[in-house]
Amino acid sequence: MPRVHEKVSYWMLVLPALSIMVCFYILPVLGIWEIAFTEPETGVGNFVKMAGSNAVKTSFVITFRVAAITTVGCLILGYIVAYAISNFATRLTPLMVALVILPFWVSVLIRSFSWIVLLGRSGLVNDALIHAGMIERPLRLMHNELGVLIAMIHVMLPFAVLPMLTNMRGISGIYVQAARSLGASEWTSFRQVYFPQTLPGVLSGALLVFVLSLGFFVTPALLGGGRVLMISEYITYQIQEFLNWGLGSALSVALLVATALVLLISARFVNLRATLLERK
Amino acid sequence: MNEPILSIKNAVKRYGSVNALDGVNLDVAEGEFLTLLGPSGSGKTTLLSAIAGFIALDEGTLALRATDITGKPPEHRDFGMVFQGYALFPTMTVRENVGFPLKIRKRPPAEIKKRVSEALEMVQMSDFADRMPSQLSGGQQQRIALARAMSFDPQILLLDEPLSALDKKLRADLQWELKDLHQKLGVTFIYVTHDQDEALSMSDRIVILKDGAIQQEGDPNTLYDQPRNRFVADFLGKSNFLEAAVIAGNGPAYQCDSKGALFTLNTQEPCRTGETITLALRPERLRLGLPGAELVSATVKQVSYLGERCQVLVMREGGEELLISRPTWKTDIVPTPGLQVSIGWDADAPVVLAPA
Known part of the structure; x- marks a missing residue:
């Protein structure tokens, strides 16, 4: 029984x-x-309209481009951070891990507004550069894709660091020692022995950041200032400004399908179960 | 000794206020099986890491065939190394693992192929070339690690407790194989272990370390029969320790007195009359007799049966505990707790230890 x-x-x-x-x-x-x-009538009318709209196409391209660049940026920065934490720090390790997680305690909204303070026309960065005499007129650091990318990479970074960190902390230093005793230089040991072992962590970090970035709303909306229209913001426009529930919903469906496709395709290369569920 | 292949001079390594290596001098002969033996924290692994080049010495020098290699990075030392945790690269097949050092050395593919199969054959693992390390048992992984460390004909093979993760039976088998391999290949082995049986059964020469300093070195027989100090006598095999006063004699025979028990001691160590010396007595050198038959009276405290041998712990009258090891087939006396017995030994059985 x-x-x-x-x-x-x-x-x-x-x-x-x-x-x-x-x-x-x-x-x-x-x-x-x-x-x-x-809405407004039964059929695939919304999808036909969507497929024919250049604005929608542009928005999708922007969405995927921003997500892709964000992912690459997060992976490069995150890999260095995770590598440093797992291979060099000793007593400082808990503090460094805490610093990676700390941003989670501050709302994304506040973090995005902080970037506005930093990157605005008379923000801290521009002011500092002008006072230092390095530029004459303020740089356009926000309300464009650059601003969105800077803030997105910052917001997404922990999602890249954490899976890579978990993965790297499970890799014993003995492999690199073994490689060097067998004649491999530091760089060769890293490339041929260490890096391949970190690939599962890199892939899960990449997947996490990419999928989260595809549907991200707050940061692109604030830093893009309406000029970098990612799909989620486009949907909001359709529904809030034009009360076009039909097209907004169709866009949501499209985004959902696109995200599902990304997961499906990556499932061919990554063990999704291990990546997303079985984390140590 | 001919020109040593490896010469370590005054090696010092400090970690804070602790000296992990405290002035080690050691010459390793070409082709020898040298074992660094010691408890954890004795500096044996530190010494091996320094030889391998993973840690830098604070003082002292290392020379390979009279060429200084003190500052050479590990990849240029050309020493093979086998690790305790095997350290096979998990992303590579067995074949790729064994071929790794050859690929790094940019040998032609045909040669790599040939030497990998030779190395695998040497450790009887030819059938496993296309497996991943995770598909192998511990013993198999260790064999591959050995093949990998040997595939490029290293100058010296360093082995860091390679058998300690294996079970007892497998460990014994691999000990024979390692010894066999050493004889066949003639490569110099430097072997680190904390297991005295392993050290005794395989080595040409054992170096016993404690607190970063060499306590004694020599072939297994000499170390076992002539331990220089209490630590060596106790760490390599078991020993009974006896304090005795020298009352007469001037070498090689002395009259000694241990708490009223008078006996003759034969030793090459010079002793002075009147001095108190510490003697080490191996359990198997002690004789067990009926009361009054031997030198000192004692009571059996505990008996431990080990199959081929039997260990008897006795309490000497008015003094210390003594451990006796005797073959189980000797049934003249059946020791049981509480039995009155007497203990004796031959004049050349006790070893005079250096004063602590």
């Missing part, structure tokens, strides 16, 4: 979270799909 009992307790444990997910997430998402295909 313990089998039945186990099953019952399993569902008892899962049910609360599952019902919240169904009521407040799955059903509304299905509602979006319904709206996409029924």
